[in-house]
Amino acid sequence: MIVALIEKIYSFLWGDLLHIPLPGGSSIGISLLIILLIPTGIYFTIRTKFLSIRLMPDMVRALVEKKEEKSSLSTFQTLLVSTATRVGMGNLVGVVAAISVGGAGSVFWMWLMALIGSCTAFAEATLAQLHKQKDPLYGGFRGGPAYYIHDCVEAKTGKKHKKVIWAVLFAVSGLVCWCGISQVISNSVASSFQNAFDIPPLYTTILLVAVAAVIVLRKNATVKVLDFMVPVMAVCYFAITLFIIITNIGHVPAVFTRIFEEAFGLRQAAAGGIGAVIMNGVKRGLFSNEAGSGSAPCAAAAADCHRPAQAGLVQALGVFVDTIIICTCTAMIMLLAPQELTEGLTGMELLQTAMGYHMGRFGVIFIAVTLFLFSFSTFLGILFYARSNVAYLFGDKWCWQTAYKVLALIMLFIGGIAAYTFVWDLGDVGIGLMTIFNVVFLYLLADEAIDELKDYEKSKKLKK
Secondary structure (H helix, E strand, C coil), X not given: CHHHHHHHHHHHHHCEEEEEECCCCCEEEEEHHHHHHHHHHHHHHHHCCCHHHHCHXXXXXXXXXXXXXXXXXXXXXXXXXXXXXXXCHHHHHHHHHHHHHHCCCHHHHHHHHXXXXXXXXXXXXXXXXXXXXXXXXXXXXXXXXXXXXXXXXXXXXXXXXXXXXXXXXXXHHHHHHHHHHXXXXXXXXXXXXXXXXXXXXXXXXXXXXXXXXXXXXXXXXXHHHHHHHHHHHHHHHHHHHHHHHHHCHHHHHHHHHHHHHHHCCCCHHHHCCHHHHXXXXXXXXXXXXXXXXCCCHHHHCCECCCCHHHHHHHHHHHHHHHHHHHHHHHHHHHHCCCHHHHCCCCHHHHHHHHHHHXXXXXXXXXXXXXXXXXXXXXXXXXXXXXXXXXXXXHCCCHHHHHHHHHHHHHHHHHHHHCCCHHHHHHHHHHHHHHHHHHHHHHHHCHHHHHHHHHHHHHHHHHHC
């Protein structure tokens, strides 16, 4: 009965709620989350006056903002934490799936979603800063949607509340989602290592869980590891892609031509496939950068910066890093390989075949190791996010923080040796519900974020 209920909720959140007919006999299927996230992105893009383009220099400058308290995190450190969770399997397997189904044109729609998604990311991160609290357990600050939802309800009702039902539902949804993701992470890593090195999944899983346990069960080791791991893995992946682009430079113009031609369906419209092109790019763009889901604000709240808008600008930049850079890297690796070589392949096999074409056996191994790093950093990142939600639900006690970490490690182990689709669906339901609760309160609190942006821009002018 519970499984059936979860499946119904999953279908409601992620299934096609509406179908829009298109010329050529195709149609676009639109899920509830698409209906929520795209208008929200457009709304904040307009209200911030195209912040993602207009304030790009400010995003970069905000990265070097110095923290005032030693125990807190800098804006750059919180970017590394949020990037660790954004840059995951979706940047590899997800992009491969989008292009496999929707064609090269999907890449353009990913780029477009990054532009509007960055404005949503700014709003939620800024609100997290405005409503952050001191963290008595880990030091520094904590916060996120559960906290600004709580404050919003108190402001609307004029009453103090120990707990607010909507904030509780968000926090529970987040913890459920991140447990589900833990299983997906280990399953994907174990599968890729089996394909690349012929290592039994059990051995890979034991190693993964052991290393994760050593890090996450220590007080502040997570951030220290991510400080090193995220820049290294992102730079290495970008450098390898750049090498592939340079060695195939003669084919690059044709790849970009293909992306734009297929994006607008010059060929696909006639074949009735434009709907797949658009929606696969839109979905991958939205769900890869996580803008609007309420995850990244849990990291943004921890930043120690002079103005809340600076934390928002840094998280907006994080969306670009995820989608414009990392997702595009994966797309270029695929699209620069001969189509006849990858035809009929899907998922990790497709990407490893493409890398095998470019770099031989090293390419196959590189992708397996990259997936491990991307996935492992995601696991560390989501446990950082979980801190604030656990604290909101159960208070400031180490026993509850440790209990959730142990639960996540158990899920990590289970996922590596067996795939339970029910748990995966539960994770997707969790992020879907998080998004619904978060988006509703983003609209209610939008003026706070916009006013903070205006104050930031005024102070910038005064300094000049």
